[in-house]
Amino acid sequence: MAKKKLTYQDAGVDIGLYEQSLAGMLPFIKRTHTPRVLDGFGGFAALFSLDYNCRLFAKNYRHPVLVTCNDGVGTKLKVAGLMNKHDTVGIDLVAMSVNDCLCTGGEPLMFLDYLALPKDDPPLIKEIIKGISAGCIQADCALVGGETAILPDFYQPGDYDLAGFCVGVVEREHIIDGRAIQVGDVVLGLASTGLHSNGYSLARKIVFEHAGLKVTDHVPELGRTVGEELLEPTRIYVKAVHNVLDHYPIKKHVVRGLAHITGEGLPGNIPRVLPPGKRVFLKRGSWPIPPVFPWLQKLGDIEQAEMDMVFNNGIGFVMIVSSYFAESIQRQVTDGGVPTHVIGEVRDGEADVEWY
Amino acid sequence: MAKKKLTYQDAGVDIGLYEQSLAGMLPFIKRTHTPRVLDGFGGFAALFSLDYNCRLFAKNYRHPVLVTCNDGVGTKLKVAGLMNKHDTVGIDLVAMSVNDCLCTGGEPLMFLDYLALPKDDPPLIKEIIKGISAGCIQADCALVGGETAILPDFYQPGDYDLAGFCVGVVEREHIIDGRAIQVGDVVLGLASTGLHSNGYSLARKIVFEHAGLKVTDHVPELGRTVGEELLEPTRIYVKAVHNVLDHYPIKKHVVRGLAHITGEGLPGNIPRVLPPGKRVFLKRGSWPIPPVFPWLQKLGDIEQAEMDMVFNNGIGFVMIVSSYFAESIQRQVTDGGVPTHVIGEVRDGEADVEWY
Numbered sequence: 001m002a003k004k005k006l007t008y009q010d011a012g013v014d015i016g017l018y019e020q021s022l023a024g025m026l027p028f029i030k031r032t033h034t035p036r037v038l039d040g041f042g043g044f045a046a047l048f049s050l051d052y053n054c055r056l057f058a059k060n061y062r063h064p065v066l067v068t069c070n071d072g073v074g075t076k077l078k079v080a081g082l083m084n085k086h087d088t089v090g091i092d093l094v095a096m097s098v099n100d101c102l103c104t105g106g107e108p109l110m111f112l113d114y115l116a117l118p119k120d121d122p123p124l125i126k127e128i129i130k131g132i133s134a135g136c137i138q139a140d141c142a143l144v145g146g147e148t149a150i151l152p153d154f155y156q157p158g159d160y161d162l163a164g165f166c167v168g169v170v171e172r173e174h175i176i177d178g179r180a181i182q183v184g185d186v187v188l189g190l191a192s193t194g195l196h197s198n199g200y201s202l203a204r205k206i207v208f209e210h211a212g213l214k215v216t217d218h219v220p221e222l223g224r225t226v227g228e229e230l231l232e233p234t235r236i237y238v239k240a241v242h243n244v245l246d247h248y249p250i251k252k253h254v255v256r257g258l259a260h261i262t263g264e265g266l267p268g269n270i271p272r273v274l275p276p277g278k279r280v281f282l283k284r285g286s287w288p289i290p291p292v293f294p295w296l297q298k299l300g301d302i303e304q305a306e307m308d309m310v311f312n313n314g315i316g317f318v319m320i321v322s323s324y325f326a327e328s329i330q331r332q333v334t335d336g337g338v339p340t341h342v343i344g345e346v347r348d349g350e351a352d353v354e355w356y
Numbered sequence: 357m358a359k360k361k362l363t364y365q366d367a368g369v370d371i372g373l374y375e376q377s378l379a380g381m382l383p384f385i386k387r388t389h390t391p392r393v394l395d396g397f398g399g400f401a402a403l404f405s406l407d408y409n410c411r412l413f414a415k416n417y418r419h420p421v422l423v424t425c426n427d428g429v430g431t432k433l434k435v436a437g438l439m440n441k442h443d444t445v446g447i448d449l450v451a452m453s454v455n456d457c458l459c460t461g462g463e464p465l466m467f468l469d470y471l472a473l474p475k476d477d478p479p480l481i482k483e484i485i486k487g488i489s490a491g492c493i494q495a496d497c498a499l500v501g502g503e504t505a506i507l508p509d510f511y512q513p514g515d516y517d518l519a520g521f522c523v524g525v526v527e528r529e530h531i532i533d534g535r536a537i538q539v540g541d542v543v544l545g546l547a548s549t550g551l552h553s554n555g556y557s558l559a560r561k562i563v564f565e566h567a568g569l570k571v572t573d574h575v576p577e578l579g580r581t582v583g584e585e586l587l588e589p590t591r592i593y594v595k596a597v598h599n600v601l602d603h604y605p606i607k608k609h610v611v612r613g614l615a616h617i618t619g620e621g622l623p624g625n626i627p628r629v630l631p632p633g634k635r636v637f638l639k640r641g642s643w644p645i646p647p648v649f650p651w652l653q654k655l656g657d658i659e660q661a662e663m664d665m666v667f668n669n670g671i672g673f674v675m676i677v678s679s680y681f682a683e684s685i686q687r688q689v690t691d692g693g694v695p696t697h698v699i700g701e702v703r704d705g706e707a708d709v710e711w712y
Contacts, residue, residue: 010561038421038531043628044459044616045524047531048422050406065394066404066422068523070468072505103400112426114470114519147519149428152557154517159510163470163503165521167424168401175403201508260400272399 017120021148024126028133032143036109046144048110050169063172067106070165071096075200076230081158082215083227086124089162090131091138092197095234097166098139099260099317102238103273105176105245106168108141116149117160128162131233138236141166174250178257178273178320181346185256186326187270187280189343190241190333192316194292196234198263199310203230206300221295229292237317240338244319244329254329257320261312267353268309270318279349280320281356287341289314315343373476377504380482384489388499392465402500404466406525419528423462426521427452431556432586437514438571439583442480445518446487447494448553451590453522454495455616455673458594459629461532461601462524464497472505473516484518487589494592497522530606534613534629534676537702541612542682543626543636545699546597546689548672550648552590554619555666559586562656577651585648593673596694600675600685610685613676617668623709624665626674635705636676637712643697645670671699 033039038047050064073092080089090113098108113132115125125148136143155161195203207213207226215227222229241258248254257273270280293313296302307313319340321329326342333340389395394403406420429448436445446469454464469488471481481504492499511517551559563569563582571583578585597614604610613629626636649669652658663669675696677685682698689696 010558044456044614045423045425045462047460047526048424049528050417050420050422061406064406064420066406066466066523067401068404068466068468068501068521069401070470070501070521071503072470072472074505075507075509078509100400104403106401110422110424112424112521114426114428114521116428116517116519145424145426147426147428149430149517149519151431151517153431153434154511154515156510161472161505161507161510161517163472163505163519165424165426165468165470167422167523170403172405258400 014120017122018148021120021122021125024122025129028129029143032133032136032141034142037142037144046110046112048142048144061169061171065170065172065175067101067104067168067170068166069097069100070163071100072161072163073197075204076197077160077162078204079200079215079227079230083231085231086127087131088231088233090128090133091135091233091236093132093162093164094135094139095236096197096262097164098141098236098238101166101168102241103258103260104170105174105258106170107242108139108166108168108238110144110167111136111141112144112165113146114149114163115146115160116151116155118150118152118155118157120150135236139238176255176258179275180253180256181273181275181278181320182256183278183346183348184323185320185346186323186342187282187344187346188319188321188326188330188333189287189315189341190237190317190319191339192261192290192312192314193235194229194232194290196262196312196316198312202310203296206296211299219295221291235316235338237338240333240336241317241319243336244332247332248325254322254325255319256322259318261316261318265308265311265313266315266318270353271351273320274351276351277348278346278351280344280353281347282344282353284355286343287314320346370476373478374504377476377478377481380478381485384485385499388489388492388497390498393498393500402466402468404498404500417525417527421526421528421531423457423460423524423526424522425453425456426519427456428517428519429553431560432553433516433518434560435556435571435583435586439587441587442483443487444587444589446484446489447491447589447592449488449518449520450491450495451592452553452618453520454497454592454594457522457524458597459614459616460526461530461614462526463598464495464522464524464594466500466523467492467497468500468521469502470505470519471502471516472507472511474506474508474511474513476506491592495594532611532614535631536609536612537629537631537634537676538612539634539702539704540679541676541702542679542698543638543700543702544675544677544682544686544689545643545671545697546593546673546675547695548617548646548668548670549591550585550588550646552618552668552672554668558666559652562652567655575651577647591672591694593694596689596692597673597675599692600688603688604681610678610681611675612678615674617672617674621664621667621669622671622674626709627707629676630707632707633704634702634707636700636709637703638700638709640711642699643670676702
């Protein structure tokens with residue numbers, strides 16, 4: 001018998017399976033597209049028209065500034081694996097980048113994903129892309145590309161990693177960068193849906209190692225299982241915040257600072273937009289803390305300062321706004337489906353966060 | 357003794373080390389920046405001015421189309437691990453995306469990376485970012501952002517994964533999409549530097565498993581060690597190809613199709629830009645094959661068709677050009693440092709690649 005020649009498939013790469021995966025993704029990709037996504041230009045790159053083709057809707061950016069962000073989902077993916085539910089981590093992936101893009105006042109336009117897994121698995125890939133597509137629709141952005149890497153030497157069976165990348169645009173004069181923040185401005189906190197996608201190394205250590213719980217365990221304080229709570233998708237704030245930005249003439253500088261509350265929590269993220277000499281005072285107890293946070297704190301015996309630095313504690317996004325418009329903005333965002341609270345104010349002082 | 361309270365650091369996340377990593381990266385990031393990168397806008401997103409600030413150099417895009425691409429390096433990273441040399445895989449990472457962007461005629465503007473590793477390791481991260489920065493300089497694009505994810509639960513000690521994202525721009529009227537390709541056009545092949553970043557699952561299987569070689573083994577046919585050959589960085593074609601594009605008035609449609617030769621080789625990538633009814637005939641033996649390819653083929657006893665489908669076989673980028681200008685373009689690109697050969701021609705037929 002002739003010695004069998006080596007092929008690419010022997011080395012773990014199956015192009016047929018890849019085509020099958022692609023076919024499964026396509027409807028989820030296509031549903032995020034608008035006429036600004038230019039089709040039919042080969043497959044090397046995605047093309048996106050910065051201006052609308054139709055003059056009626058033309059934005060005619062005078063000085064367009066591109067906004068780019070990228071992020072991953074981190075070990076929340078491990079929870080998805082334990083639950084064997086993979087159609088929501090894509091929402092987290094999109095949220096992490098588009099909420100960052102939003103902090104500049106930018107409008108997310110496009111999203112691309114990188115998915116690395118140990119073997120081609122069309123049904124799994126379809127579930128993941130379904131979630132990414134759902135996130136893109138929530139953020140009004142187009143899923144224009146992505147890379148699926150089959151890396152049997154890197155990932156354990158069942159594991160995968162996800163990275164996301166967002167491109168947005170903002171008119172230069174409309175960039176929100178915190179420079180306009182003034183003493184007396186109001187700090188609005190937009191409710192998170194839970195842990196979002198940060199602090200999972202600690203949360204998993206507490207829940208699975210320290211307390212020995214399983215994803216299927218029901219927790220009375222949470223009214224649901226451990227897994228359901230930990231897999232709750234990150235909230236996407238794009239539409240709620242852009243509704244506000246579009247409502248006021250940009251020249252009024254009504255919205256002065258925007259911060260996405262991720263790793264390092266409120267005290268770590270708010271200072272990223274504070275100008276020198278402006279200090280944010282946050283009032284403890286001024287917003288309802290979702291039950292997952294006290295539950296984790298008690299379960300792991302975590303110091304309050306550690307809780308503040310690792311988790312969002314119920315506030316996923318912060319808007320620093322003119323006090324004159326604060327009440328109206330708070331109502332607009334809440335009416336738009338995102339419960340919003342006055343959580344603090346801007347005073348003189350070193351650019352940092354202080355509790356009171 | 358009081359029970360020790362759990363902290364984020366206990367869970368494997370060390371923010372001090374992270375800051376150290378960041379400091380190491382910064383000079384390599386900054387050296388890729390031009391005035392178009394807008395600094396000082398907090399850290400949530402990268403901002404890039406689409407037009408130059410200076411009117412003299414203003415590009416004044418009439419209808420800017422954004423070009424986005426992403427890709428990883430795949431298991432070439434394993435070779436970097438075996439060599440314990442991490443300052444060149446970043447070049448591969450940038451190359452994979454910017455060469456794709458180039459296929460539209462686009463100019464790469466910005467690059468972002470996603471780096472996932474099992475623990476924070478400032479010296480390793482610095483080496484990797486150094487390579488990414490070198491690649492960005494070769495491609496004339498700015499390294500504007502990135503995410504370093506510490507995921508001890510996903511990656512084995514010593515392993516890491518890398519993904520890259522590129523944003524470019526092209527004037528709508530200048531998009532190169534292959535539609536202008538005509539019978540009689542000449543196919544120019546631009547030399548690769550070796551394997552580039554594709555086919556490593558097969559190459560590693562042949563070299564390390566099948567032949568039992570080590571990275572330090574010297575190979576007479578290659579004139580260097582196995583590891584040196586397999587780690588040779590991917591060539592970046594951006595400057596060489598844009599020199600040509602800038603040389604001819606765009607209305608002449610001198611350059612009609614561009615293809616980056618990655619996974620699936622010449623026969624898999626050239627058809628991605630062929631219009632219906634145009635067939636590319638490639639002439640075997642019309643370009644010098646770098647020694648790594650016959651060496652691998654012999655070592656693994658690989659069929660020629662398999663070689664063609666998995667490896668670039670010495671051609672990393674293809675330009676399909678007007679026959680009238682072919683010789684001049686070939687000379688320009690070669691003089692610019694990228695050896696270029698006439699490797700085939702366009703004839704009537706089904707849109708595919710055929711050998712003669």
